[in-house]
């Protein structure tokens with residue numbers, strides 16, 4: 600295992616990784632939130648970003664989505680700089696879920712999932728400027744069916760229990776048919792059954808070729824799901840590798856997994 604090196608499987612499947620984060624540094628005033636962070640996510644790979652609170656995980660996500668401007672380094676998606684606008688991200692095949700879900704409570708499940716399809720979409724993709732009518736409803740309905748939510752389509756989203764609202768948020772990301780899916784604590788607040796369902800969904804999404812980058816504190820979920828794990832501590836990648844490699848790394852135990860190691 601190495602530190603500050605790309606997270607990449609040895610049988611890399613792309614010339615350009617789907618997502619490449621290279622020497623990314625982000626400063627907020629005097630605070631260095633990210634310090635020369637580098638890792639990659641290849642096509643169809645699931646990479647988890649873990650680390651203690653304040654390590655910089657959300658800042659990585661925000662950098663990928665153009666919400667935070669790098670002080671140095673770069674983020675590229677399929678070899679080109681990441682777009683800075685929400686519609687640019689959709690066009691570029693990027694979708695994200697939020698820790699706070701960000702659903703429109705008074706709207707139905709279907710209406711929520713239709714929201715990104717009303718935005719200018721990507722050519723050749725389901726999402727697109729002219730697709731907000733019947734085609735969009737068909738696409739959204741299929742996505743809801745894939746996630747077992749079709750019976751809830753007309754219900755107000757705020758009438759659903761939390762695990763189902765979380766799945767609606769996932770449906771809203773998947774409806775754009777992303778090639779890079781960013782999941783922010785997808786297992787947070789879920790019980791064992793819902794986490795097992797979520798794992799199956801993410802595996803299916805990755806098997807279709809979509810790359811997944813997830814931030815998550817639920818270690819059993821991460822260890823079972825991720826191909827690669829990058830561990831952040833105080834804004835630096837302290838370890839990266841397979842779940843087995845990361846779990847066995849004493850630096851990770853010390854910084855995050857909570858087991859004291861001898862110096």
Ligand SMILES: Nc1ncnc2c1ncn2[C@@H]1O[C@H](COP(=O)(O)OP(=O)(O)OP(=O)(O)O)[C@@H](O)[C@H]1O
Pocket residue numbers: 627630632650651652653654655656657658659
């Ligand atoms: N907009 C901002 N302005 C100033 N400091 C910020 C800003 N955003 C994040 N930070 C700081 O940057 C550091 C990294 O924060 P970040 O939210 O990325 O960590 P995190 O790993 O996602 O934490 P958590 O697990 O608690 O969500 C923290 O010290 C945080 O206080």
